[in-house]
Amino acid sequence: MLLPMSPTSSMFLLGETREHPMHVGGLQLFQPPDGADALDVRAMFEAAVADGDVAPLFSKRARRALTTFGQWGWEPDRSFDLEHHVRFNALPRPGRVLELLALCSRLHSSLLDRHRPLWEMHLIEGLEDGRYATYFKVHHSMVDGVSALRLMQRMLSEDPDERHMPAPWALRSPAPRRADGVDVAQLPGALARGALELAGATPAILRLLNRSLSGHDEVVAAAPKSMFNVPITGARRFAGQSWSIDRIRRISKAGEATLNDTVLAMCSGALRSYLLELGALPDVPLIAMVPVSLHTSESSAEGDGGGNAIGAVLCNLGTHLDDAGERLRTVHASMQRGKESLQGMSQLQILAVSAVAMSPVVLEWLLRAHGRMRPVFNLIISNVPGPHSQLYWNGARLDGVYPLSVPIDGQALNITCTSYADELAFGLTGCRRTVPHLQRLLTFLDDELAALERATGVA
The missing domain is CATH 3.30.559.10 (Chloramphenicol acetyltransferase-like domain)
Structure with a gap:
């Protein structure tokens, strides 16, 4: 079947x-x-x-x-x-x-x-x-x-x-009753309900476009062209390293930001240093696409554990700013605006709004037409929460978890973070030909963590 x-x-x-x-x-x-x-x-x-x-x-x-x-x-x-x-x-x-x-x-x-x-x-x-x-x-x-x-x-x-x-x-999971979250027997009814939900998203989409045209949101074609926004090859380069979650939490608390804001600020400072070293830093700030998980506690218990449920927020990384504290404040304010724009929406409505924001990138990707438009964003930065406690498989202790993700054409670098126990692991996946010396980004991430500690007074 x-x-x-x-x-x-x-x-x-x-x-x-x-x-x-x-x-x-x-x-x-x-x-x-x-x-x-x-x-x-x-x-x-x-x-x-x-x-x-x-x-x-x-x-x-x-x-x-x-x-x-x-x-x-x-x-x-x-x-x-x-x-x-x-x-x-x-x-x-x-x-x-x-x-x-x-x-x-x-x-x-x-x-x-x-x-x-x-x-x-x-x-x-x-x-x-x-x-x-x-x-x-x-x-x-x-x-x-x-x-x-x-x-x-x-x-x-x-x-x-x-x-x-x-x-x-x-895995000893229940037999799947669904296909990507849709019960086949109830597909007509699900489609009808989905159409009503999408109609309800129309005002939110219009508000989003109005904010964009007014310059009050990152959802404008304002991301600069950068060395990451070029056609890529299939060869990959991967680098990974972990840092203490407690260090990041202390910065977040002192800077009145979320842990994810601090992660984005670490990436901002590291990218700034990396691009400066290569003589490739744009004059205007880089924009990151930040995936937002739409999974619920119920969805984790249903079906076979697969599927995709992802929305998106665009974040101003403030890479044009010299000061680490200013970059953190810029990231926090940008993420706040993005989250507020999604408040009160259903999962399907968030998917629809995210699709509008991402549509230029998706069209270029599917039509193999990269380079004909300015990038909507410069790279993807994800933060996926993982297990909070130490885990084992048949007595073997899991010491670390490092994510590898998907660079796409015109998006040559992907940064994905995963928390595990008391550490946060950064996984950097880049096009091997386009992103040189990827390991250097790990050094710059470490430098930026220390800079944020000094900027927020927790050093």
Whole structure:
């Protein structure tokens, strides 16, 4: 049976080409339990592959058919081959984090096979400190960042002594009753209700456009052209690092801002320093698109844990300002305006308003017409909340979670953050040809964190 895919999810399939892979990924670092090593972990993975147990989310593939009026839909893969999806890799000596990031950069550059379910799991051995890593890769049509983290949490436990836990792809979740949140049997009624909700969004869309034309919002074609806003290739470069959440929270409290505001301000200062070093800083501020999760606590308990539910806010990063404190205040004020514009709307209405704001970018992307308009925004910066406590898989301690995301044509850099336990991990994913010396951005992020501490008096 072919179940219809939501327009948001199908967009990631429609826009994908060899030069523009549309999958997200995650790098996880594990410390083997006492008395075990990476070879023991490999044996557990091999046993799980031999078992062949697979959750419905991981055994469905994308296909078009007349029953979905030529649109993309999901169907079970009758020839599912688990060994194709679970891979084993070893790092070259000396097995440093540098070699690990280089491997993830290469793995993240290749397309997923559309004839099969759109995911891969790589077990990576050979780290010099005795740890092992997993790199999980899944198409954005299947899950967004919030869904991916929730899936990860389902496979892990807070109990270091728990054993016989399922493999990541064998999640014990309820059988899916929905397709991307829409019950097929109730599709006509859902469409009618959706039409009414969209009609209710019209005043909000008109207000948004009026604010834009009046210059009171970031939703204007005012983002400067930058080195990031050019055609890109399919090769990727990845860099990641974690910082203490407590340090970021103290800045947020002292600066009367949110934690996400402080994250954006860190990115603002780091991007300013990076572009200054390359002689490529625009005179006007960069604009970031900040995804807003529309998932609810109910949605996390329903279905198979997949799907996409994302709105968007545009944020003035204040990269033209010299002072770190001024950049934080600029970011905070911009995000406040963006959030206020979405207040009182339903999930569907927020999606509609976000679609209006993003429409020039989406049209350029789908029509392969980059460069004919000024960019609406310069890059995407996401902050995805993750687990608050220390987690384990069959006694192996999860030491870190680093997100890999999707640069798109005209958006050569993506910054995604993920919280885990007491740390916040930054994952930088860029076009390998377009964004040089990506690792330097990590140094500048560290510098900007210290600058914000001084600016807010918490140093």
